[in-house]
Every structure is written in C-alpha cells, then in structure tokens.
Amino acid sequence: MLVYWVAPQKHIASFMSPQPSAPPLPVWRDRTWDRLDQIRSLIFFTSSLSTAQEFSIAPSNSLLVQADDPALLKKKLTPYTFGALSEEASAEWVEKTRALDRSTPLVVFSKTYCQYSKKMKDLLQTLNVHPKPLIIEVDLRDDAAVIKAHLERLTGRATFPNLIIQGHSIGGWDDIDDLHRQGMFEVLLRSGGIDVRH
Template sequence: MVASPSLLASIRRRRCAITTSLLVGFFFYYFIPWGVPSSLRDIGISGMSRASVAQLVKTKKLPMKIDEIYGLLHLVTGDNEHEHVLSNDVHLDPTHPIDMSIYAAGEIDLDWEKESKFLNKEYPIVVFSKTYCPYSKRAKDLLAAYDIQPPPKIVEVDLRDDNNVIKLLLSRLTHHSTFPNILIQGKSIGGSDDLFALHNDRTLAKMLERAGVTVRSDGSFKQ
C-alpha cells in the first residue's frame, strides 16, 4: 500500500523537527558557554564542572531537624528567661507543634543546630521542678549529692507566668506530665522515682558522665 502524499509530507516534517531539535541541543551544550548560578558562585565553586555541580546537588547536606524540646530549653535557660514567656501569645496552642521562631523570642537568625549543641554542653541536666513539690525536692537533693559540674539547671515552673503552657508542652514533648521532669541532653528520664531507680542500680553516675558532666561524689545522702 502506497502512502498518500500528505502522509509522507507529515512524516518528513516530523523528522525535520526532531533533527533540528537535536542539532540545536548539541550546539547549545557544546558551544554555548554557560555559568554557574549566582547562588552557587557565592560559595566559591564557579570553576566546577557540570558533573561536579550535579554531584554537589545530589550530596548537598540537608538542614538538621532539631527537636522542639530545644526551643523550650533555649527559652528557659536564657539570660532573660523570665522576660520570655509563652503565655503572652494568645494564638499559642501547646498541644500542637510550635514554630521554633516562637521560642527564639525575636532572635530571627538563631542557628538551632548550633544552639542545641550549646545547650547540651552548657545545660546537660535540666530539672523542671515546682517549689512546693516534695518529689521535686527529693530529686534535686539527690542530684545535689552527686555534686556534678556543670550543676543542674533548675526551672521552677510554678514561679513562671507561663507555667500552664510549659506543663502542656512537657507532656507533649516528653510524654511525662508530672513534676519533676528531668532531662539529660534534651531527653526526659522521667521523674523522682525514675531518678532514684537509676541511682539504686548504680547507673546514674555513668549516665551523667556520658552527658558530659563531672561527677564529684557518689550521691550518698540522707533521705
């Protein structure tokens, strides 16, 4: 069967278009100079090859996801901790994730990865306590008996204006809703009974040392 003239003409046009596209692509790829985008030039890779740039895109380090608990720790350990309260934000719902900018209290350029490392080093042990709570006092006395350096950061939640918000945040972030709530490098180990269980098992000192603190006593004290 012989193809009609119109069909042959259509086939020729398609072949011509494909050939032209290939030639144009070949010409632009091999003969037209191209530059690295300014966003990449800014980091000093203007001389890199296409293959190098492609590899960079594939292996570019993604920002580390920082646990929200470090936002709360940043808030309660700052120099002006009592000036930065969460209850002032009427739209705040502590039962749902909160944007880290709320915890930053106006520090728009805060590097949270760097800040989390700082908090782990400077405040490895944080105790959320209540001044009138006998269990909180018991836990604080035990930690004091270990004479650790740096000493635990004690946050007396009942003295803060945002105490109800912090209680709800701790419940969501640590799954521990009572006081005291003892955190070691951002991880809750529970309350007073949990602390004493570790002490009685003779594992508490090692756990504290792994967190980077110096333990200067065996934790002996009269209960």
C-alpha cells in the first residue's frame, strides 16, 4: 500500500513525484490505468451523476446499474472503464478524467452528518480556495458502501472526510488539521494548482 503522509516535506515530495502503478486487478479492467487514473475515474463517475441516484455501482459485482431498474444495464460498466468498451474509448476516458486535475484539482469525499467532514469543509471555506472544491457527499448515494470500498482500496483510507488533490489522497481531518497548524496545508494546496484567497 502506498502511503503519502509521513512528514510534510516527504509528503510534498511524494505528491509532486510520479507514483507507482496499482497492483493488477480483475481482468475486465484496462490494465494500462494506474492508481491515479482509477481515483480520477471514481471522482468523475461520482460527480457526473446526480445525487438523485439515477445510476449507482452495484455492490455485488461493481457493474453500473440504474436505480429504478437494476437489470436494465447489462454492460460491464465499472468504476474503471465506465462503459469504455474499446481501446480507443478507454484512451478517451483517461483523457477526460485527467482533465479533472485542471478543472477540479481539489476533491473531498464527505459525509453530511460527519463532524470531521464539516470541519474540513469549514476550513476550505475559510481559506477561500479557487477553484472551489468538489464535495462528494457519499452518504447521499445508493452506492455509498461500494464507493467507500473503492476509496479504501485506492487510497488506503476507510474513513471520511478524504481530501484529494489531483488524484492523490492527502488525508482525513486530523492530517489536514496538522498540516494547517504547521503552515503546510496552503503550500500543498498551491503546489496542486489551487489558489488560497483568504
């Protein structure tokens, strides 16, 4: 498992340097995707669909299903391919998800009732970051348990909030609070292309 948080200096160095590829996964996944591509895809998927749960990831098999008719979609749509059924489509999907680093570099996987998630969101609001963070309220989704499992596998973190900069999981509230108290959180945000305007 890759650990990004050791100490502020090492953390920033690992954030700015290339990361190793994820270990091999089931055969249906495009194996050219690395861990960051998978995290970006999970972000793209969870942020592209409405919170009304038009679609969700089925817990039993990780296929994409429609909320009102789980049997409607039979294709093997997954958190990694998302319907990319050819090499060309897969490459196009990677390009789309990598664009998130520019358009939405800061993402917080949150839970609406979690006090630590609230503290994280309050801090980001106080810092007046730009672009604004993408907040994904996992508990409002039908596939919350599946998303949590994928986050744990990809980031090593099973709790909320989970703050991500350009596909890298930076940590939960305790990690971010420590960074902020040391004056390193703003440095980390700026190194990820995020302006702090407070």
